[in-house]
Structure formats: structure tokens, C-alpha cells
Amino acid sequence: MSDFVLLSRDFAALGVSFGQVLLLHSSLSSLGHAEGGAGMVVSALRGVLGDDGTLVVPSGTSGNSDTSPLYRAAVAGMTPDEIAAYRSRMPAFDPASTPSDRMGRIAEHVRTLPGARRSAHPQTSFAAIGSRAAEITEGHARDCLLGERSPLARLYDAGALVLLLGVGYDTCTAFHLAEYRYTARPPRRSYRAVVDDGNGREWCEFEDVFVDARDFAALGAGFEAVSYTHLRAHETLRH
Numbered sequence: 001m002s003d004f005v006l007l008s009r010d011f012a013a014l015g016v017s018f019g020q021v022l023l024l025h026s027s028l029s030s031l032g033h034a035e036g037g038a039g040m041v042v043s044a045l046r047g048v049l050g051d052d053g054t055l056v057v058p059s060g061t062s063g064n065s066d067t068s069p070l071y072r073a074a075v076a077g078m079t080p081d082e083i084a085a086y087r088s089r090m091p092a093f094d095p096a097s098t099p100s101d102r103m104g105r106i107a108e109h110v111r112t113l114p115g116a117r118r119s120a121h122p123q124t125s126f127a128a129i130g131s132r133a134a135e136i137t138e139g140h141a142r143d144c145l146l147g148e149r150s151p152l153a154r155l156y157d158a159g160a161l162v163l164l165l166g167v168g169y170d171t172c173t174a175f176h177l178a179e180y181r182y183t184a185r186p187p188r189r190s191y192r193a194v195v196d197d198g199n200g201r202e203w204c205e206f207e208d209v210f211v212d213a214r215d216f217a218a219l220g221a222g223f224e225a226v227s228y229t230h231l232r233a234h235e236t237l238r239h
Helices: 003-014 037-049 069-075 080-089 105-111 133-137 151-157 174-181 216-238
Strands: 021-026 054-058 126-130 161-165 188-196 201-209
Touching: 003 037, 021 037, 021 105, 037 054, 037 105, 037 126, 054 105, 054 133, 069 080, 105 126, 126 133, 126 151, 133 151, 151 174, 174 216
Parallel strands: 021 054, 021 161
Antiparallel strands: 054 126, 188 201
């Protein structure tokens, strides 16, 4: 039996079904050898979702921001002149052509598919393919990384399923939406990035919620523990 057929069967067993909106976080290397690589995995998923389904992936970038952990690590120990030279080489974000950064080969494959759409945020963009791709990705405000004016809110409204494929809860961006919603006044900070809005390379700065994924693994473990307890209670009541 081919890897394509096996994966299609496994995705269906996990609850992926025709017509769904699916947010995928993935690591191709964690799956082991898969004949056909990222393209085969995406084809299998899209086959289960069907023509009415929509596949969404994070396509974020951090190499164009000087407020990102990647930047701080890169310039650590540099002289002022070296930092200036590094900043001059930082690429301007263009949603049509800038590769995603550390999102994985599967996400990057989705971003580059013919007909794929990508949201316009210079740090936390999402790419989508399928019947609701435009609806999910349009209107991603620059001063809203992962909140009400981002694809995450549209995914929530669409009742999207989140699939963690070869990765843990520490990568689950869906948790970020809660950072915007759990209090009326969440902590905020400034962000900066290099962009090209059609006027050449320039820096932009904006303020938004201070997003922090450091406790996502613990949140995921707690979520699973609560879900398991509820499942066991339901089974007990049934019997």
C-alpha cells in the first residue's frame, strides 16, 4: 500500500473530513521517510478535505524583524558596525515572494502552490489553499499579529480543526488567540519589521499584544488531561 493511501487513511482516522477548514502545523522530518515528501503529504490532506475544504498553514517570517528572538541571537556579540551591516541585509517582506521562516517544508510547499493565498502580515502571515482561502487570509491587519483581525480569528469563526503533525503543542499558534481574548487589557509591546509596500525597502513599527508561546507545551498537556478526564467520565456514564 502506498504512502499516499496510508496517509489518507490516517488523516481520515484522525478526524479530517470533506469540506473542513484545517490549520496544519507540521514537521516533515518527524514523519520519517515519506515517498513524495511534502508534496505527497499535502496532496493526501487535500484529497481527504476535498474541493470544498481549505488547508491553512503558518507562513510567518522573523528574519525581517529586529524585535524577534532570531535577530537578537544573530547580532549577539556583534560590533555596532557589524550590526548595521547585518540590518542592511535583512530582507524586506513581500507576501508574494518571501519564503516562510522555520515553518517547515510542508508549510512552505502550501505557500508556493498555484492558487494559494497568503495574508499580508510581515511577521505572522498564514497561507491557505482551497475554497475559503481568500476569506481566511484577507484583512490581516499589520497591528494584529494573531488576534481579531488575523486569520486565527477567521479560523475560529470557521470552526477549523487544528492538526499537529509531527510537532507538539509548543507550535500551536491557535493558543495565541486566547492571549487577545482572556482579558480586556492584555500586555502590549512594540514590533518592527522591514517591508516593501511598493515603495522600496523600509522599516515599519507597530504596537500589539505581547505574544508569548513559552507555556504552550504545558497548556497542551493540561488540555489533554482535561479532555481525557471528560472522556472517561462520559464513558462511565454511558456504562
